[in-house]
Amino acid sequence: MSEVLLKTVELRRTFGGLAANDRVSIELRRGEVHALLGPNGAGKSTLINLLSGDLAASSGQVFYRGQDITGLTPHERSLIGIGRSYQKTNIFPGFSVRENVRLAAQSRQPRAGRIFSDATAFAPYRQAVDDALAAARLGDVAERRASELSHGQQRQLELAIVLATRPQVLLLDEPLAGMGHEESLRMLDMLRGLVASHAILLVEHDMDAVFSIADVLTVMVNGVVLRTGTPEQIRSSPEVQQAYLGSEEAAHG
Ligand SMILES: Nc1ncnc2c1ncn2[C@@H]1O[C@H](COP(=O)(O)OP(=O)(O)OP(=O)(O)O)[C@@H](O)[C@H]1O
Ligand SMILES: [Mg+2]
Numbered sequence: 001m002s003e004v005l006l007k008t009v010e011l012r013r014t015f016g017g018l019a020a021n022d023r024v025s026i027e028l029r030r031g032e033v034h035a036l037l038g039p040n041g042a043g044k045s046t047l048i049n050l051l052s053g054d055l056a057a058s059s060g061q062v063f064y065r066g067q068d069i070t071g072l073t074p075h076e077r078s079l080i081g082i083g084r085s086y087q088k089t090n091i092f093p094g095f096s097v098r099e100n101v102r103l104a105a106q107s108r109q110p111r112a113g114r115i116f117s118d119a120t121a122f123a124p125y126r127q128a129v130d131d132a133l134a135a136a137r138l139g140d141v142a143e144r145r146a147s148e149l150s151h152g153q154q155r156q157l158e159l160a161i162v163l164a165t166r167p168q169v170l171l172l173d174e175p176l177a178g179m180g181h182e183e184s185l186r187m188l189d190m191l192r193g194l195v196a197s198h199a200i201l202l203v204e205h206d207m208d209a210v211f212s213i214a215d216v217l218t219v220m221v222n223g224v225v226l227r228t229g230t231p232e233q234i235r236s237s238p239e240v241q242q243a244y245l246g247s248e249e250a251a252h253g
Contacts, residue, residue: 002031003065005199006051006082006169011060013046020046022223024060028169028199033191035214036203037234039244042220044203048173051201052084053077064169079108083167085158085175093147097138097157100146101129105164128164135194136160137186152183159190170200176209188213211235219244 006028013021021043028034036044049055051062053074061070064080072080092100105125133139136156141149146157155175162170175191176184188209191200195215204210210217211231218228221243227234234240 002029004029005065006201007063008047008051009061009063011047011050011062012058013050013055014058019223021050024050024220024223024225026218026225026228028201029216030168030199031196032215033195033200033202033213034216034218035210036201036218036220037210037244038220038226041222043223044220045173046223047220048084048171048201048203051169051171052082054084075107078165078167081166081168082171083162083165083169084171085162085173090161091146091154091157093145095146096143097146097149097160098129098133098142100157101132101138101142101160101164104161105129105132108165125164128166132160132163135163135190137190150183152179152186155179155183155187156190159187163194168198170194170198172200173203174205175202176204176206184209 004027008024008026011021011024012019024043024047026034036047038044046055050057053072053076057070061068063069064077064082069077069080090104092103102125105128108125108128133142136159138153138156138160141153146154149157159175176187179187184206191202191213194200202210202214214231216228217231217234219226219234219240226243227237227240229237
């Protein structure tokens with residue numbers, strides 16, 4: 001079995017009287033796309049926020065490579081290898097694609113390193129920028145302004161911004177949202193190319209996309225994990241069908 005990078009134990013987060021996450025225990029392994037499914041309000045984004053540190057846990061723990069990181073800030077988690085995408089908020093529209101990625105890469109530099117302005121001091125993250133642009137397939141448009149990119153390319157830029165921090169774990173909350181079919185396929189292909197060296201947690205509503213890419217799926221309903229399993233196990237699970245997949249089909253068709 002591959003290395004467990006991120007793990008939660010009995011994670012809980014309440015908002016007033018509502019448990020948005022309750023007793024959530026999951027494992028993310030390197031080399032796996034782990035899809036997080038569930039109806040609106042199930043607690044998927046809350047879990048992503050608890051993993052990235054954007055939300056504090058009410059109780060329970062988050063472990064990164066065996067180390068308890070429950071108390072770390074989002075920036076501290078980014079520094080040790082946990083990358084998450086935000087929906088657009090990280091993109092500076094007036095800056096070039098490359099500059100956007102460079103700013104993200106620079107955020108990983110130790111503070112002392114930032115005082116050097118000569119080219120050689122920048123070499124380590126220049127490589128990170130080039131690698132991120134290549135992995136997100138934005139090499140050809142690197143000098144364009146971010147505002148000139150298509151919607152799909154802007155989502156690729158969000159991915160490049162995360163990759164520039166050289167994460168081990170990718171937390172992606174609906175990276176295919178608003179994309180056309182071709183754009184979605186391109187993004188899925190990119191994620192497949194990244195999975196060997198990363199653990200990927202993917203929240204996605206498009207069932208065809210989810211089942212085409214996920215190695216492991218976790219279904220959440222009302223803040224709790226209903227089931228974790230392989231695509232076959234999830235598809236054939238009566239409880240999942242009853243609680244979620246059945247209602248999705250009823251809703252869409
Ligand atoms: N900051 C907040 N304050 C109060 N309630 C919140 C907050 N964030 C989330 N919630 C509530 O927690 C529950 C889970 O929300 P969450 O956003 O995690 O769901 P989700 O599974 O991501 O849904 P969707 O598929 O619609 O994105 C919902 O009932 C939501 O209203
Ligand atoms: Mg959500």
